[in-house]
Amino acid sequence: MIAFLRGRLEDKGPGTVDIDVSGVGYRVSMSNNSLAAMPQRGEPVFVYTYTHVREDVLQLFGFMSVAERELFERLISVSGIGPKVALVILSSFDVDSLKQAIVGEDIALITSIPGIGKKNAQRLVLELKEKLTLPEIGLTSTAYIKDRSAYEEARSALLGLGYTSAEAKKALDGFAPDGTEISVEVLIKHALKNLAKN
Template identity: 45%
Template sequence: MIARLRGKLEAQGENYVIVNVGGIGFKVRVPTSFLDQLGDVGSPVELFTHLHVRENELALYGCATEDELTLFEQLLTVSGIGPKAALGILSALSPDTLRLAIAQGQVDVLTQVPGIGKKTAQRLVLDLKGKLDLAALMAEAPALTPADAEVIAALTGLGYSVAEAQAALRSL
């Protein structure tokens, strides 16, 4: 399938980019966090992609790194998580924060993602806890305490994105 695209940024929308590769424009849905990293139209861009095939649609989903793409594909293995939900999760949480929340069973952090309820968050923890490479992350990352989850919840309640709330928490 299509594993990677390298070309020029032709356009970008709310949750997608169009990458011109050899005169062909590929529309790729991407996490909103990736949109912030992009340069201007015409700048070079590289995406690691997942081609999602459905009965009536072929859709490309892209990530900035292979690691992020692997995490995206692991999210797709969870019952009830489709590509749009997986993209939403990666838009709201950094890969390390997501892995840490899953490793520590922090359902409260996962439920801060729009569209992810308590049951889905519990299913994410249950299904992915044994599948993710967490050893290095757990060794270097501080524990995400209930107070941290409460701070993230309060900031998202005030209108900040989960990523902004995490950045504010790290700066304390």
């Protein structure tokens, strides 16, 4: 099994990158979030990988973090979720938001992912809820589960303004609600203030 690749980014296309490692080219499938974090062509690159082997196919899946790879492996352990579907899921939300949705049993949010129906969403929750550890994010777990709709709406608004998923998450993290209900407006104001500092 190939655990990681270190080399030079040769090319980047829809859903894949080509990485030159000492003259050998590896084509790696990645989520949109990881693709957005890739450097420019010709620059050094390091990606964690998962090797998927079938009867007639050997395919590499790449990740910019160990956490994303671990969640990918959790996802494909669920009945009915293959590697391609897992990438679609990881392209729809960042790792922390997806974990929170599963632990919080947010079926409506999970079914907003292309190709994920209610049955698969319920299966994801049933099989993974107890296996996932909640990330330490600015919104406490209790507050997030209560106000996740506001969080996701604010995140979507930031994406609509042209920020990447990673930038949106970083901007929203660190907000302490102090037990009060969080509004979308307050979250966006907090995020834009953080973004202005960077």
